Every structure is written in structure tokens, then in C-alpha cells.
Amino acid sequence: MNQTYDNIPQEKFEFAQLNDTLHDKKLETKSRGYFADALIRFKKNKSSIVAAYIILFLVLFAIFAPIISPYSVYDTDTTYQKFAPFVESIANKGWGFLDGSKTLSSQSENQIKFYEGIAEETGKNPIIKIDYENPKITTTIIRGKKVQIKSYPININSYYAVGVVFKNISYEEFAKIQEFQNISGLQVLYPYTEKSSIYEGMDPAKYKDIPDNSNVWYVCSDTKGTPKLDSNGNFIPAYSTDAKKAGPAEYATYTSQRIAGDDGSYIYSWGKSGSLSVRVEYYNYYQYMQWAKTGTYHPPLYMFGTSENGTDLFCAIGAGARFSLIFALLVSVINLTIGAIYGAIQGYYGGYVDLAMDRVTDILSEVPFVVVTTLFQLHLAQRVGSVVSFLFAFVLTGWIGMAALTRKQFYRFKSQEFVYAAKTLGASDWRLMFKHIFPNSLGTIVTSCALVIPSVISSETSLTYLGIVNLKSFAGTSIGALLSEGQTAITSAPHAMLFPSLFISLLLISFNLFGNGLRDAFNPTTRGMED
Amino acid sequence: MTKYILQRILLMLMTLLIITCMCFILIRMLPLPELPIGDPRSVVIEKQREAFGYNKPYLVQFGIFLKNVFTKFNWGISDKLYFGQNVADIFVQKLPATIIVNLYSIILSIPLGIMLGIFAALKKNTWIDHTISTLTMVVISVPSFVYAFLIQYILCFKLGWFPLLMNSGTNYFSWDMFLSMVPAVLSLSFGVIAGFTRTTRAELTEVLTSEFMLLARTKGLTRRQATIRHALKNCMVVILPSIFGEFIGIMGGSLIIERIFSIPGVGALYLNSINAPDYNMFLLITVFYCVIGLLASIIVDISYGFIDPRIRMGSRK
Numbered sequence: 055m056n057q058t059y060d061n062i063p064q065e066k067f068e069f070a071q072l073n074d075t076l077h078d079k080k081l082e083t084k085s086r087g088y089f090a091d092a093l094i095r096f097k098k099n100k101s102s103i104v105a106a107y108i109i110l111f112l113v114l115f116a117i118f119a120p121i122i123s124p125y126s127v128y129d130t131d132t133t134y135q136k137f138a139p140f141v142e143s144i145a146n147k148g149w150g151f152l153d154g155s156k157t158l159s160s161q162s163e164n165q166i167k168f169y170e171g172i173a174e175e176t177g178k179n180p181i182i183k184i185d186y187e188n189p190k191i192t193t194t195i196i197r198g199k200k201v202q203i204k205s206y207p208i209n210i211n212s213y214y215a216v217g218v219v220f221k222n223i224s225y226e227e228f229a230k231i232q233e234f235q236n237i238s239g240l241q242v243l244y245p246y247t248e249k250s251s252i253y254e255g256m257d258p259a260k261y262k263d264i265p266d267n268s269n270v271w272y273v274c275s276d277t278k279g280t281p282k283l284d285s286n287g288n289f290i291p292a293y294s295t296d297a298k299k300a301g302p303a304e305y306a307t308y309t310s311q312r313i314a315g316d317d318g319s320y321i322y323s324w325g326k327s328g329s330l331s332v333r334v335e336y337y338n339y340y341q342y343m344q345w346a347k348t349g350t351y352h353p354p355l356y357m358f359g360t361s362e363n364g365t366d367l368f369c370a371i372g373a374g375a376r377f378s379l380i381f382a383l384l385v386s387v388i389n390l391t392i393g394a395i396y397g398a399i400q401g402y403y404g405g406y407v408d409l410a411m412d413r414v415t416d417i418l419s420e421v422p423f424v425v426v427t428t429l430f431q432l433h434l435a436q437r438v439g440s441v442v443s444f445l446f447a448f449v450l451t452g453w454i455g456m457a458a459l460t461r462k463q464f465y466r467f468k469s470q471e472f473v474y475a476a477k478t479l480g481a482s483d484w485r486l487m488f489k490h491i492f493p494n495s496l497g498t499i500v501t502s503c504a505l506v507i508p509s510v511i512s513s514e515t516s517l518t519y520l521g522i523v524n525l526k527s528f529a530g531t532s533i534g535a536l537l538s539e540g541q542t543a544i545t546s547a548p549h550a551m552l553f554p555s556l557f558i559s560l561l562l563i564s565f566n567l568f569g570n571g572l573r574d575a576f577n578p579t580t581r582g583m584e585d
Numbered sequence: 586m587t588k589y590i591l592q593r594i595l596l597m598l599m600t601l602l603i604i605t606c607m608c609f610i611l612i613r614m615l616p617l618p619e620l621p622i623g624d625p626r627s628v629v630i631e632k633q634r635e636a637f638g639y640n641k642p643y644l645v646q647f648g649i650f651l652k653n654v655f656t657k658f659n660w661g662i663s664d665k666l667y668f669g670q671n672v673a674d675i676f677v678q679k680l681p682a683t684i685i686v687n688l689y690s691i692i693l694s695i696p697l698g699i700m701l702g703i704f705a706a707l708k709k710n711t712w713i714d715h716t717i718s719t720l721t722m723v724v725i726s727v728p729s730f731v732y733a734f735l736i737q738y739i740l741c742f743k744l745g746w747f748p749l750l751m752n753s754g755t756n757y758f759s760w761d762m763f764l765s766m767v768p769a770v771l772s773l774s775f776g777v778i779a780g781f782t783r784t785t786r787a788e789l790t791e792v793l794t795s796e797f798m799l800l801a802r803t804k805g806l807t808r809r810q811a812t813i814r815h816a817l818k819n820c821m822v823v824i825l826p827s828i829f830g831e832f833i834g835i836m837g838g839s840l841i842i843e844r845i846f847s848i849p850g851v852g853a854l855y856l857n858s859i860n861a862p863d864y865n866m867f868l869l870i871t872v873f874y875c876v877i878g879l880l881a882s883i884i885v886d887i888s889y890g891f892i893d894p895r896i897r898m899g900s901r902k
Contacts, residue, residue: 417604428859552734
């Protein structure tokens with residue numbers, strides 16, 4: 055039987071079945087790949103789709119909020135701190151939101167008059183609502199007589215309620231503000247007031263020690279600031295007309311627009327040595343400051359209110375979220391790569407390699423994360439910056455979960471026929487690992503990525519909240535830092551806590567929903583169950 | 586089984602030793618805080634530092650440290666935060682606040698969580714189940730400071746039921762103190778309740794569909810009997826170990842909740858020791874956190890063996 059078949063003549067070949075019909079049919083349905091199949095199942099999961107859209111929206115918010123906002127994260131304001139959300143055009147419509155509203159409990163009629171005084175002088179009414187229905191009645195004894203004092207809870211617009219403030223400015227600035235007034239038509243400078251005319255007819259010794267209140271511009275009948283009203287019930291202005299006190303004549307000339315009712319005699323500054331003291335309406339002065347800095351001006355626009363140091367929360371949340379998202383993405387990419395390679399080696403080689411590498415992960419995974427972060431911050435933050443050392447802390451232990459997952463997948467696939475087939479054909483270890491086995495476990499890995507991101511964001515927020523990591527110098531702010539600032543003023547400015555926590559909750563809930571949806575879609579055991 | 590436990594404990598001790606050594610060296614490498622000149626206690630601390638071998642090689646220092654800890658339970662002297670006082674004493678003083686708050690929270694939340702989980706599993710795929718599952722998902726995703734904020738704002742500030750912060754002092758069992766702990770306890774509970782609800786629901790739904798449940802019903806048990814006698818028993822195999830783990834974990838406490846409600850506990854001490862910086866205190870709490878984590882995981886593992894006869898048999902092989 056030792057025949058050699060080197061040379062078989064062509065005519066000896068014949069067709070096996072030329073005239074027979076084939077009985078197996080070509081598949082009529084379209085074949086579906088793993089990913090296409092997962093996509094179809096993912097689309098059936100309504101809540102995950104909604105979550106995906108919310109994530110998209112939040113990501114867009116993070117990208118565009120700092121661009122839309124007229125402020126940057128580094129813009130601070132010394133007066134508008136912890137103020138409620140405010141947009142001028144909406145506030146003036148009185149819809150009850152975005153009006154910088156703040157509730158003050160038990161304000162006496164005198165205090166209400168004070169706000170009315172601000173309204174009359176500046177033309178911007180700070181009083182939104184006075185609750186006359188629920189007065190608080192306190193009885194006190196004045197000069198042996200029982201007197202009932204009523205006070206009311208009122209809602210004021212915190213931005214308008216600032217009213218007029220005293221400022222010490224240089225001569226140049228005085229001229230510049232006048233220039234701004236001429237351009238914009240906004241009244242920044244208000245006539246100066248004099249104590250002797252406010253407390254008209256009283257003994258100077260009595261009012262000597264009362265601190266100046268920039269918003270008292272009317273004649274008062276007592277030292278408590280009760281306004282003296284004329285026969286029509288109007289305030290009587292107490293503006294100074296003594297031109298000598300306005301400051302050096304060559305610097306302190308006032309040529310710009312004057313307030314209504316000014317016959318040209320009111321003075322708009324008060325000479326101090328080398329500078330001028332002025333009364334400026336803060337709302338317009340704020341716009342002047344912007345004009346001086348950037349050349350454009352607009353009224354305060356704080357859609358989410360302001361933070362503890364007067365930063366626009368709308369912009370700050372956007373900037374913090376931007377950092378969080380990029381950071382989380384970076385961390386998960388690095389961790390997935392390291393974890394996948396580590397797990398692949400562990401799972402593919404098994405045996406002693408697996409055992410030794412397992413001990414390493416055992417030890418690393420037992421170090422509490424907060425300790426790792428703290429140690430990295432203490433050691434490396436000075437040298438490489440807090441963000442990089444924070445990243446290291448996440449990378450040090452973050453990949454372990456991923457490695458365990460990959461290892462499990464490798465154990466599952468490495469003894470399957472297609473791997474043996476490839477091995478028989480002479481594929482190298484590396485090729486077997488990453489060309490043949492790894493793509494099979496890709497689904498699990500992609501899914502876990504979607505669940506790693508929210509967990510990274512969550513820990514990042516917690517650690518910045520605790521102040522263990524400070525990202526101020528790098529990202530300007532972070533959601534955690536905003537939350538911790540908001541926490542200190544939870545009773546007076548709940549909005550500073552509300553918006554960041556709303557954002558972070560929404561982000562984490564939707565990421566988790568999305569991740570769970572992905573996991574179910576990629577999980578082959580649930581395949582066909584919902585059909 | 587004994588062999589397995591011994592093996593686990595030895596492994597745990599080894600891990601702990603390695604972690605402690607790493608942390609110790611990393612902490613000792615940091616520059617020491619300056620001592621106030623002229624304070625008589627500075628001299629004592631200087632002497633202490635010398636006795637602890639601060640200028641010797643790190644491994645020698647580690648040896649001295651271990652010797653002091655094991656023979657005298659001496660963890661060093663606080664050189665910043667509680668100037669001149671023994672670190673371990675301060676730590677022991679702070680422990681009760683953390684433990685009590687967390688204990689109240691798990692006493693409240695574990696039964697509630699398991700009950701909700703059972704309820705959801707029994708009513709599977711009804712609106713009750715969907716509501717519970719969705720809420721669980723939401724609560725698990727949202728970080729704890731968000732509920733703390735809601736509780737503090739609504740219950741403490743708007744309604745005025747509880748004080749905003751926990752009372753200071755050490756009178757832990759007075760009514761006032763209890764009242765001031767409630768917001769913190771509630772904030773801690775949400776996460777635990779959600780965790781137990783999810784585990785219980787997942788386990789129980791799986792057990793309820795298994796074949797022995799069908800057998801139990803066929804032999805004439807009512808659904809109630811079958812659930813209580815067979816299904817619950819089986820799902821406890823998973824739940825009980827996590828209860829043990831939770832009980833160990835309460836000592837660690839929560840950094841965030843302790844900060845929000847100013848609980849004078851271990852978490853607050855940890856943050857203060859970082860900010861001070863007070864490295865001896867920091868090292869003690871670091872080791873403490875490691876021990877808690879290791880203990881919890883080992884107890885969970887071992888209790889599986891005790892509770893589930895199938896696992897016990899498996900380990901004998």
C-alpha cells in the first residue's frame with residue numbers, strides 16, 4: 055500500500071456530486087453578532103435609555119455651563135455671597151423663582167420701612183412678599199407701659215436688599231465711574247448723606263456713636279432709624295449739600311447724571327485724605343466693575359445662586375463636573391488596562407503565577423482606600439501636584455476588581471476548543487491571550503467600565519468633600535468642595551447644597567442605571583428571556 | 586475546618602503585618618511636626634521620639650514600634666492634636682461615640698432591610714417590587730451626604746424635630762443625646778437598608794424558583810410554610826455573614842456622616858489627625874481601619890462555613 059500520490063493526473067479527478075441537490079439550506083435569517091445582539095437587548099430596557107439621555111444631558115451641561123456662564127470659576131464677589139438664584143428679567147416678572155429670594159423671620163415695621171427706603175432710593179424694590187397674615191406678636195414694657203410689637207415674616211430679594219454701600223475709591227476711579235454712568239445711564243453714585251441732617255435737631259452726643267448705615271438716606275425721628283415722614287407720608291432726604299466737603303475741587307468734580315429730585319446741590323463724594331468716600335448702589339457698581347474689567351456689562355446673572363465666596367454656582371458645578379467626568383474616565387481607562395493585563399496573565403498562566411499574583415492583590419485590596427489617598431497626598435502632592443497623586447491613589451487599588459473579572463473570564467475560555475486550535479496552529483501566548491481569549495471577555499469589561507465611572511466619581515466627591523484632597527488650584531473647584539462649602543450654610547443658603555447634590559445624585563443614579571442596563575444586555579444568560 | 590480557620594487567620598496576620606509595615610515606613614518618612622520651644626512637654630516628647638528610635642533605620646524603628654505596641658500597647662504620644670497625651674487613650678475615648686451611633690443604625694436598618702427584601706421578592710414583578718427595587722437602586726447610587734443634607738435640612742431645620750448637630754459630652758445614654766444622634770443614625774441607615782434589601786431580594790427570588798421549593802409545595806406545605814421553613818433558611822446563608830460583617834464594620838464608622846453631624850468619633854479624629862498633622866494618631870487609626878477590614882472579611886468567610894453545611898463539607902475534601 056505504499057503508493058505515493060505526488061502526481062495524480064488531472065483526468066482522474068471527478069466531481070463528488072455534480073447533479074445531486076444539496077439538502078441543507080442556507081440560513082434565511084440574518085446572523086447577529088454578540089454586540090449587535092447586546093445592543094438590541096439594551097434598547098429594550100427603557101430605564102437605561104432614559105438614563106443614557108440624562109447622562110448625555112449632564113455631560114453637555116458640564117461642557118457648556120462654564121462657557122455659557124458669564125463668569126469663570128475664579129470670579130469671586132465680596133458681597134454677593136451665598137445668595138439665592140437670580141436672573142433679573144425673571145425676578146422682575148415676580149414668578150416666584152430665580153428672584154434671589156431669602157426669607158427673613160419676624161421683621162418689625164421699622165425694618166420693613168428700611169427696605170422701603172432702599173426701594174425708593176434705588177428704584178429696585180427688595181421686598182417680594184410680606185406675610186401680614188402671620189404676625190409674631192411680642193409684648194415688651196416701654197416706660198412702664200405694655201406695648202405690643204408686631205413683626206412679620208418677609209421675603210426679600212437679597213440682591214436688591216444690598217442697596218447702597220460705602221466705598222473708598224481713588225480720584226481716578228471716581229472719574230471712571232462717572233464715565234460708566236454716562237455710557238450706560240445707570241446710576242452708580244448716590245449723593246452723600248450727613249449724620250447731622252439724618253438726625254436733624256438731635257443732640258450730636260446722642261448719635262455720635264451710631265455706626266453709619268449706608269442705606270439710611272432719610273431724616274430719622276429717633277436714633278433707632280425710624281424715618282420721619284412728611285405730610286404725604288414720604289421720606290425726607292438727608293443728602294448733604296455742603297460742596298466744601300466733597301473733596302479737592304479739581305479731583306472731585308461731579309459732572310455726570312444726577313438722581314431725580316436733585317437740583318444740582320447734592321454732593322456725590324466725601325473727601326478723605328488722598329481718596330474719596332462714596333455711596334454706590336452695589337447692583338450698578340457690580341456692573342461697573344465688570345465694565346472696568348472686561349469692557350462689557352450686564353446685571354448679576356446667577357442661575358444657581360452664588361457660593362460661599364461669591365462664585366457663580368452654575369459655572370462652578372459645570373467646572374467641577376467637567377473635572378469629575380474626565381478624571382473618572384481617565385481612571386477607568388487606566389485601571390481597565392492594568393486590570394485586564396494583570397488578570398489576563400493571572401488567568402492564562404494559572405498555577406503558581408496565579409497564586410503569587412493573587413497574594414499581591416490580596417494585600418493591596420485590604421489597604422483602606424482613604425488611607426491610600428491620604429498617604430499619597432502627604433507624600434506626592436508637593437512634588438507632582440494633588441491631581442496626579444490622587445490619580446495614583448485610584449490606580450494603586452482600583453484595578454483589582456477588573457483583574458479579578460478578567461481572570462475569571464480567562465479561566466472560562468482558556469480551555470475551550472478554539473484556543474486549542476489556535477495553539478495547535480502555533481500561536482504565541484501573547485496572541486492567544488489578546489487575539490483569541492480577550493475579545494470574548496470584552497463585553498464584561500465594557501460593562502464594568504460603565505459601573506467603574508460612577509464609583510470613581512462618588513469616591514472623588516467624598517474625598518474632596520472631606521477635604522483630604524484639595525483640587526482648588528487645578529480645577530478651580532470640585533463638586534465635593536462645593537458641597538462642603540454649602541454644608542456650612544445649610545440653614546441660610548440651602549441652594550448652595552441643593553444644586554451640587556442634585557447634580558451628583560442625578561449623575562450617579564443615571565450612570566448606575568445605564569451600567570446595570572449594559573450588564574444585563576451583555577449577560578448571555580439572560581438572552582432570550584424577555585422575548 | 587479548624588485547619589482552614591487557622592490558615593485564614595495566619596494569612597490575615599501576615600497581610601496586616603505587611604500593610605502596617607508599609608504604612609509605618611511611609612508615615613515615618615514624612616517630616617516631623619515642629620515642637621513648640623519652651624513647653625516642658627516638648628522635652629518629654631523629644632525623649633519619647635528618641636526612645637522610639639526616630640533617627641535609626643526604618644526597619645529598626647518598626648521593630649521598636651511593634652515591641653511597644655505588643656508589650657505595653659503604647660502607640661506613641663500625640664505631638665500636635667492632643668499635645669503630650671497618649672494616642673491610644675484618646676482613641677479609646679473616641680470609640681464609643683462611633684460605635685453607639687453605628688450600632689443604633691444597624692439595629693434599625695438590618696431588620697428593615699431584610700423585611701423589605703423579603704416583601705419585594707414575594708411580590709416579584711408587581712408594582713410593590715418595582716417600587717422597592719427602584720428606590721433601592723436610587724439609594725445605593727446616591728452618596729450618603731445627600732441624604733444627610735436632606736435629613737439635616739428637612740427634619741432638623743425646617744421641622745425642628747432634632748438638633749442640627751450631635752451634642753458634645755460623653756453622656757451617651759441620655760434622652761437628649763439619643764435625640765441628637767437620630768439624624769446621623771437615619772443618614773447611616775439608608776445605605777444599609779438598601780444594601781440588605783437588594784441582597785435579600787436577589788437571594789430569595791433565586792431560592793423561590795428552585796426545585797426544592799416546588800417539592801415543598803407538592804408535599805403539602807402552604808406557600809407561607811414553604812417560604813419560612815425552606816426559602817428563608819437558604820437565603821440566610823448569604824445574609825447572616827453580611828450581618829456579621831456589618832457588625833464588625835460599625836467600628837470603622839463613616840467619615841462623612843461623622844463630619845456632617847460633628848460626631849466626636851473615630852472618623853473625626855482621623856480627619857483631624859491628617860490636618861494637624863499628628864502622625865502617631867494617624868498611624869493608629871490607619872492600622873485600626875485595616876484590622877476592621879480584615880476582620881470583617883475573615884469573619885464573613887468563616888461564618889459561611891459554619892452556616893452552610895455544603896461549604897463545610899467542601900472544605901474537608
